[in-house]
Amino acid sequence: MPLDDRKLEVLRAIVEDYVATREPVGSRALVERHKLNVSPATVRNDMAVLEEEGYIRQPHTSAGRVPTDRGYRLFVDRLSKIKPLSAAERRAIERFMVGAVDLDDVVHRTVRLLAQLTQQVAVVQYPSLTRSAVRHLELVSISTTRMLLVVITDTGRVEQRVVELPGPTSDDDIAEMRRLINAQLGGRLLSETPQLVQTMVDEAEPNLRAPMASLGSVLLETLVERHDERIAMAGTANLTRNGLVDFPGSIRPVLEALEEEVVLLKLIGEVEGENATPRVRIGDENEFVDLRSTSVVSSGYGPGDTVVGGLGVVGPTRMDYPGTIATVRAVARYVGDLLAQN
Amino acid sequence: MPLDDRKLEVLRAIVEDYVATREPVGSRALVERHKLNVSPATVRNDMAVLEEEGYIRQPHTSAGRVPTDRGYRLFVDRLSKIKPLSAAERRAIERFMVGAVDLDDVVHRTVRLLAQLTQQVAVVQYPSLTRSAVRHLELVSISTTRMLLVVITDTGRVEQRVVELPGPTSDDDIAEMRRLINAQLGGRLLSETPQLVQTMVDEAEPNLRAPMASLGSVLLETLVERHDERIAMAGTANLTRNGLVDFPGSIRPVLEALEEEVVLLKLIGEVEGENATPRVRIGDENEFVDLRSTSVVSSGYGPGDTVVGGLGVVGPTRMDYPGTIATVRAVARYVGDLLAQN
């Protein structure tokens, strides 16, 4: 049975009331708080249909109705507009972010900002290495057979690794290698590096072959193979905002899942090419069982239309979707603009 | 009234049983589980004294006794020996830490290891900048009026900041500045830098004065004034191990406190000159009100006897002190040795 407009309206009302009060909503309360111009009995009939279709359910007989994951999905897709941010929120973003001194600082501030605005758990992925370009490569001699490789990207991220050299290598040789790799790789996307590194090693002068090979393999390992993308998180305390009401059983599995960087990266890092509209995953739709009682709102961010990382929030399925989506989008844009300025 | 040996023994038994069962322990259970060679009635008399002295208390009349913070303190100070680690634990440490590739990796592994071994919330401070020495300073030109300053310390930590230059500065000038600051600051403790930077700026050639001044102020700001020591945390899920039983009211304030880096730094970073024996702060003894329901076991760590940072765990006052203290000490030592190898 297709849902007519009034049934949709009823669903919307249920979602809104339930999110606001976190109590199952009954037919009488519904007609009182929304001007539906029909009687409770009529609403009850609509509810019966909505329940049959799986959009709402009753916790027990003789209780009101509660949206299901499917109900939230319909609500998000068809029944809600993204709330424009309030002036206060815009100001909060400005105030919070102004004066950030480096990338670490930007990420930290962003994640706390998100947590505070949405009152939920916020996660921000550091700008991904593979999607960034090399600004500069620095080699620093530590001993005769070891040197430090420092990679500086155009997103301001810095990575360092120790390179074990096959044999004693002079400072001059190191300087030459520095010149070489900067000439070859400077300005290139990290994702392009593998081939470049290969040819570079092949074309190096004989006496630099061996050390260049060591350097090359560390480079590849660091930048490409090892995808230990870093993330920052804040606001875990928000999980307990309403006691434990929002999480059936315990919040423990949720906390555990949130400590797994791998899980978070999957959650936040899998962003499509768009920065414009946040992606919403509701309850069941999550691939991680431990997060089935939560919803995730995530977005890519980056300068302009490019995506260098993801950010988002994790909260109970019973969340204020329009508000959260709007906030995530606004923050993602703001951070993108910030990165573009550098 | 001074406590005789048997009363101390009773206190120890109460602490051990309560930690094991997390239920108030009564006189009968006590004589059954420990061979005290006296009757429950006698134990009751001892308990009355212990209660009068503030070492234990009754949650309600007709319940067993529970240690107070003061009781735990006495237990830790006089009644417990640090448990030697089991072979399994030693192996776990090895297995967990082997193959760490860089400082970030070491810190991450350490914090997870601690959380897993103690089943509590673990916190590790990154090697403090002020207690490290400069290995190398790198300057990288970004545009004609901006350059990136990268500081590499002997503990493997890397910090970077953008320096706004007062006017166009050539690559040659930058190279000269790089040479200067490395000659002056290389190998020095960061805590020594302020005076050195000052004289360096004063003695610079006239044409380098202005850019050196900019560089100097950023250096000071980054390394000394700004003490944004970083920390890593893991195991927050362990707070909910026993439901919320361990935390009166809610774990929310605890989670909130743990998200405040400032709080954690105070907690973990304030370590005395010794790496040998972990410091224990029990309940009330904590300066932060929100952490009054927790105990903190912390230790300094670093190569040899020097302290470059702190680490520790936070858990309910009802914790296995001997085991936790032993684990914290062992991990701190291991990490110290690891740093010494570099």
Add this chain to the structure above:
DNA sequence: ACTGGCACTCAGCGTTCACGAGTGCCAGCG
């Protein structure tokens, strides 16, 4: 197609009651 009425269900809440673990106290014993 909507509405008012009605019987039915059941979670939540307060009351009551019995149980039992644990205590404090005391008289007696070695």
Add this chain to the structure above:
DNA sequence: CGCTGGCACTCGTGAACGCTGAGTGCCAGT
């Protein structure tokens, strides 16, 4: 003098019970 067994008392816990009220489904009537 310190320890013990006995005893009366306290009080938190959990089960049983009944009431109330919100909410429902259904049906006959407009």
